[in-house]
Amino acid sequence: xxxFFKLQENQTTIKTEINAGITTFLTMVYIIFVNPVILxxxxxxxxxxxxxxxxxxxxxxxxMALLANYPIAIAPGMGLNAYFxxxxxxxxxxxxxxxGAVFIAGVIFLLLSFTRLREKLIEAIPNSLKFGITSGIxxxxxxxxxxxxxxxVDGGEAGLxxxxxxxxxxxxxxxxxxxxTLILMARNVKGALFYGIVITAIIAFFTGQLTFNGVVxxxxxxxxFEMDIAGVFTEGLYAVxxxxxxxxxxxxxxxxxxxxxxxxxxxxGKLPKAKSALMADAIATTVGSTFGSSPxxxxxxxxxxxxxxGRTGLTSLVIAGLFFLSMFFSPFIQAISGVSAITAxxxxxxxxxxxxxLSRVDWKSFDEAFPSFIIILTMPLTSSIATGIxxxxxxxxxxxxxxxxxxxxxxxxxxxxxxxxxxLVFFPAH
Numbered sequence: 001x002x003x004f005f006k007l008q009e010n011q012t013t014i015k016t017e018i019n020a021g022i023t024t025f026l027t028m029v030y031i032i033f034v035n036p037v038i039l040x041x042x043x044x045x046x047x048x049x050x051x052x053x054x055x056x057x058x059x060x061x062x063x064m065a066l067l068a069n070y071p072i073a074i075a076p077g078m079g080l081n082a083y084f085x086x087x088x089x090x091x092x093x094x095x096x097x098x099x100g101a102v103f104i105a106g107v108i109f110l111l112l113s114f115t116r117l118r119e120k121l122i123e124a125i126p127n128s129l130k131f132g133i134t135s136g137i138x139x140x141x142x143x144x145x146x147x148x149x150x151x152x153v154d155g156g157e158a159g160l161x162x163x164x165x166x167x168x169x170x171x172x173x174x175x176x177x178x179x180x181t182l183i184l185m186a187r188n189v190k191g192a193l194f195y196g197i198v199i200t201a202i203i204a205f206f207t208g209q210l211t212f213n214g215v216v217x218x219x220x221x222x223x224x225f226e227m228d229i230a231g232v233f234t235e236g237l238y239a240v241x242x243x244x245x246x247x248x249x250x251x252x253x254x255x256x257x258x259x260x261x262x263x264x265x266x267x268x269g270k271l272p273k274a275k276s277a278l279m280a281d282a283i284a285t286t287v288g289s290t291f292g293s294s295p296x297x298x299x300x301x302x303x304x305x306x307x308x309x310g311r312t313g314l315t316s317l318v319i320a321g322l323f324f325l326s327m328f329f330s331p332f333i334q335a336i337s338g339v340s341a342i343t344a345x346x347x348x349x350x351x352x353x354x355x356x357x358l359s360r361v362d363w364k365s366f367d368e369a370f371p372s373f374i375i376i377l378t379m380p381l382t383s384s385i386a387t388g389i390x391x392x393x394x395x396x397x398x399x400x401x402x403x404x405x406x407x408x409x410x411x412x413x414x415x416x417x418x419x420x421x422x423x424l425v426f427f428p429a430h
Contacts, residue, residue, distance in 0.1 A: 001314065005069060010311040017071075020310025021318025024073050026191030027301040030346050031057070031075050032326055033197055035293065036337040037148070038081045042088035042095045044292055046334050047220035052076075052293035054327045055222065060284025060296050062320040065313030067276040071305050072259050073319045074284050077251055077297035078350050079137035079385070080244060082144050084294040086383040087240055097231035098240070099289050104232060105244035106286030106295065112249075113279045121249065124410035129392045130250055131357030132372030136379035136388045137247065142351025143380045149174030149344035170341045173204055178345035185349065190304060193346050200342045210339050214331035225290050239423050243386035248295045252281045255298035263306045300353070367399035390420035 007013060036049040053076050060074030084102070088095050146152040150171035155162035164171055181196030189195060204210035232241065256278070260271050271277070277298070284296035305315050326333070336342050358376075362368040371392045379388030397409045397417045 005312040005314045007312060007314065012309060012311040014314065016309040017312060017314035018318050020071060020305040020308040020315040021322070023190055023308040024071070024299075024302050024305030024310065024315065025319045025322040026194050027304045028073055028075060028299045029191075029322075029326065030193045030197055030343070031078070032323075032333055033337050034078070034343045034346055035076050035081055036334065037340055037343050038085055038144070039095075039292075039294065040337070042085040042098070044095050045223075046337055047330065048223045048226075048292040050330055050334060050337075051220055051222040051327065052288055052291035054323050055291050056284045056288030056293050056296045057323045058320050059287050060280050061316050061323065063280035063283055064277060064298075065316035065320065067280055068273045069313035070256075070260070070265070070273070070277055071263065071310035071312060071315035072256065072277065072302045073299045073305075073316060074281050074296050075299055075323075076288060076293045077248070077295055077299075078347075079141050079354070080247055080297075081294040082141050083137075083243065083247075083385040087237070090383060091235075093235060094228060094231070096226050096228040097235060097237070099227035099292060100229040100232045101237045101241045102244055102289035102293075102295055103227055103229060103286060105241050105248065106282055106289055108241070108245055109248060110279065110282035110286060113275055113282050121412060124412040125250075126368070126396065127357075128361050128368040128372040129375065129396060130254070131361050132375035132392055133247060133250060133385075133389060134254070135355050135358050135372075136376045137385060138351040138354025139376060139380045140351075140383070140385065141354075142348045145344045145347025145351065148340040148347065149178075150341070151175070169207065169209060170339075173200065173207065173209060173339075173341040174344045176200065176203060177342060178348060181345045181349060190308075193349065196345060197336065197342055200345065201336045201339075204339055204342055209341070210335060212332065212335050216328055217331050219327040220330055222291050226292060227289060239386045239390065239420075243389055244295050246389060247385060248281070248285060248297055251297040252278060255300050255302070258300065259298070259302045259306055262303055263311055367396075367403045367405065370399060371396040387424070390424055393417045393420045394424075 001014065002008060032053055035053045036046040039049045040046055057075035064070055064072050064074055084098055087093060087098050150164040150168055151174065152161050153164040177196060177200030180199050181192060184192035184196055201210055256271060256274065260266050265271060281296055281298055288296050361372045374395055375388045375392040378391050379385055393413065393416045397413050400406050400409045
């Protein structure tokens with residue numbers, strides 16, 4: 001083990017790596033509770049999502065450990081799971097068709113991992129668009145959290161949205177859970193999101209909002225290949241596939257670089273074994289879609305494990321092992337997932353985390369600021385990540401051209417800008 005993971009070379013020990021793995025797992029295990037809640041709104045059975053989430057995390061994190069030897073965890077990403085639901089519900093599609101779109105995006109991502117096109121695409125897209133996309137997704141999922149909690153409801157004739165009944169049991173539970181989790185976060189408690197869920201669940205149990213039919217059992221039988229790939233083409237979900245692909249690329253690459261910087265892996269601005277790390281994520285996305293989950297991505301919560309001393313794939317191996325063990329607690333996890341008020345606070349807080357990039361947008365330059373702004377505005381208001389991305393890709397090159405800076409824009413942005421404009425005008429349904 002010492003030789004395979006190069007523990008001495010990375011100045012770490014087995015004990016340190018195990019502690020780091022447990023730390024990272026506790027900070028990200030909330031996805032097991034939250035993903036079934038979100039995808040359940042698209043009609044995907046809770047047990048299916050539960051197993052698909054664990055299988056995605058297990059496969060991706062294990063490959064990250066064995067191929068790249070990095071202490072980075074992979075699991076279905078927040079934001080894209082919410083986008084999955086809006087595609088299903090807004091356009092009346094079967095979730096099996098959208099799983100087909102995820103599968104195609106995963107295969108394309110996997111193929112891109114063997115080429116330099118991924119690097120060129122990332123280099124071509126300016127920071128204002130990258131940060132705008134991440135922040136827009138953050139607002140999107142925070143908005144969903146507010147809706148699940150009942151804090152914000154449909155305004156009916158009074159308007160689009162309004163404040164909900166703050167005395168409703170579900171809303172009161174969400175508010176209590178939100179403040180408990182915020183306090184834990186402010187006190188820098190490791191695993192604050194997970195502990196916030198547990199404490200909120202305990203309150204729900206004693207108030208009669210949560211009931212258990214057991215804690216431990218054999219895992220639910222996984223559902224394999226319940227997808228309609230042909231439906232992706234008959235429904236013209238090309239923009240959806242591109243949205244899944246683009247956001248997954250940004251999320252994974254940005255997280256990899258951020259965690260690698262913190263761990264000291266970056267060399268001359270480049271990440272060694274980046275291809276292997278990206279391949280692990282692409283395979284996790286592809287495999288996850290075949291079992292019934294939204295796209296996977298590297299988790300920024302991996303930084304908590306790095307801060308605890310994790311430096312090798314042994315940390316990831318521990319995380320993968322813990323995900324495997326968690327599948328035997330399906331009754332407990334599904335019971336908690338069945339009460340949206342317990343998981344809603346996590347969505348709101350994770351949305352806040354994703355706003356960090358806005359500080360790096362050049363707000364004094366209008367041709368940089370507006371494309372970022374329009375992305376952030378349209379994603380939550382249209383309930384579509386794809387539409388937000390499209391608006392940014394259209395306005396950015398346009399503003400650069402009219403301001404005399406057209407040569408600063410890559411030809412790829414002009415191409416995507418034209419394609420998105422055609423899609424929005426002539427194929428607005430998806």
